Amino acid sequence: MGKNSETLFSRAQEIIPGGVNSPVRAFKGVGGTPLFIDQALGSRIFDADGLQYIDCVGSWGPMILGHGHRYVVEAVKKAATRGFSFGAPTVGEIELAEMIAQAIPSIEMVRLVNSGTEATMSALRLARAATGRKKIIKFDGGYHGHVDALLVKAGSGGATFNVPDSAGVPKEVTELTISVPxxxxxAVREAMDGEVAAVIVEPVAGNMGCVPPAEGFLQGLRDICTEAGALLILDEVMTGFRVAYGGAQSLYNVKPDITTLGKIIGGGMPIGAYGGSRELMQLVSPLGPMYQAGTLSGNPIAVAAGKATLGVLKNSSIYADLEERSGEFQTGVTKSAEKHGVPLTVNRVGSMWTIFFTEGPVTDYESANKSNRERFSRFFHLMLGEGVYLPPSQLEAAFFSAAHAKKDILQLIERADRVLKKINWEFEK
Ligand SMILES: Cc1ncc(COP(=O)(O)O)c(C=O)c1O
Known part of the structure; x- marks a missing residue:
């Protein structure tokens, strides 16, 4: 690890809890010192010691175009010169909302917020307002931001650090949340009753590592919800505009009542959104009785970055290219693991993927947890040494961007091959 990152981490730990502003960044899941990032461009990220890495984190999803895409940079510069925030409506907000609704037909109206957490928190409130019911069903290892009611058997940092239920959340709140595999x-059918307001699900799970939905799972949820009079919330904060322009709902052909978005719709700037039918969204203040607001909501710079990003993604061959390159990576790493006798499963949907150190299959939180974390940590650090920046946790998804060229993918396969060979040898000793 570079000296500058070490020094910065010591300094940060004095003033910021754990030295980080979001827990998984601290490398606690793999040990060692986090890289302090200086800048990034295209598929590359550069740390405070001037070292260069192929970035497979992509800011945890938003950077689908790669870092510093010139259209997005231009749009942000232009917006910044016109003012940072007005707390009043702008035309950009209408345009971004229209782009979202055009891409995702289940969304007739949409409200912009500042993060994925705000989006899911508001979606729950909306579901409760619409149904007059209290209970929520979620899934073990599913993460929907740090909303009190959703920090039950949560994925992401909670799962990584083995604290899936957060302290500080009253049991009266989590009693209303049911978590099932x-x-x-x-399990959903058994948990469902007349008091359930909504089922919230990541249509492709990304916070227990990448876990695709089994065939018929999402449609099954749709049917169960419809029958029970509960709402289906697809949390597409990660999958929206990632697995397809129309999100996972277009890929798997399932229509939710409420969709939550974040990450890509802000192109790397802070944003979130929730939307659904006109009828449901009319419950939201000031049209209806469900209150939700935000000083910086619809921030003009975030909106400009989001619009530019969606503009590039629309009508481009990016998704086909991402599928091809990500598939090549998956095949390459799988073959390499077979060659070196390392038990491993690569789960992937489009450009979202995880290498699990288990024979698999990985279909839920329990099977994801069978991964050998010691091997993962070793893999992570050896890859870092090879100039590859992976998510510092076994239970997170990694991402490719449009800036990951074919030669980046070939380099990644080559580097992973060297590392897998070494790992096997080390673990056999
Ligand atoms: C599926 C999902 N929902 C919600 C969130 C929360 O979003 P944010 O971190 O912007 O609050 C995340 C964050 O990773 C996520 O992956």
Whole structure:
């Protein structure tokens, strides 16, 4: 690890809890010192010691075009010169909302917020307002931001650090949340009753590592919800504009009542959104009785970055290219692991993927947790040494961007091959 990152981390730990502003960044899941980032361009990220890495984190999803895409940079510069925030409506907000609704037909109206957490928190409130019911069903290892009611058997940092239920959340709040295994319709049916307001699900799970929905799972959820009079919330904060322009709902052909978005719709700037039918969204203040607001909501710079990003993604061959390159990576790493006798499963949907150190299959939180974390940590650090920046946790998804060229993918396969060979040898000793 570079000296500058070490020094900065010591300094940061004195003043910021754990030295970071979001827990997984601290490298606690893999040990060692986090890289302090100086800048990034295209598929590359540069740390405070001037070292260069192929970036497979992409700011945890938003950077689908790669870092510093010139259209996005131009749009942000232009917006910044016109003013940072007005707390009043702008034309950009209408345009971004229209782009979202055009891409995702289940969204007739949409409200912009500042993060994915705000989006899911508001979606729950909306579901409760619409149904007059209290209970929520979620999935083990599913993460929907740090909303009190959703920090139950949560994925991401909670799972990484083995604290899936957060302190500081009253039990009266979490008593209303039921968590069941992912990809298990029987468990959902058993948990469902007339008091459930909504089922909230990541249509492709990304916060227990990448776990695709089993065939028929999402449609099954749709049917169960419809029958029970509960709403289906697809949390597409990660998958929206990632697995397809129309999100996972277009890929798997399922229509939710409420969709939550974030990450890509802000192109790397802070944003979130929730939307659904006109009828449902009319419950939101000032049209209706469900209150939700935000000083910086619809921030003009975030909106400009989001519009530019969606503009590039629309009508481009980016998704086909991402599929091809990500598939090549998956095949390359799988073959390499077989060659070196390392038990490993690569889960992937489009450009969202995770290498699990288990024979698999990985279909839910329990099977994701069978991964050998010691091997993952070793893999992570050896890859870092090879100039590859992976998510510093076994239970997170990694991402490719449009800036990951074919030669980046070939380099990644080559580097992973060297590392897997070494790992096997080390673990056999
Ligand atoms: C599926 C999902 N929902 C919600 C969130 C929360 O978003 P944010 O971190 O912007 O609050 C995340 C964050 O990773 C996420 O992956």
């Amino acid at each position: 992912y990809n298990n319709l029987k």
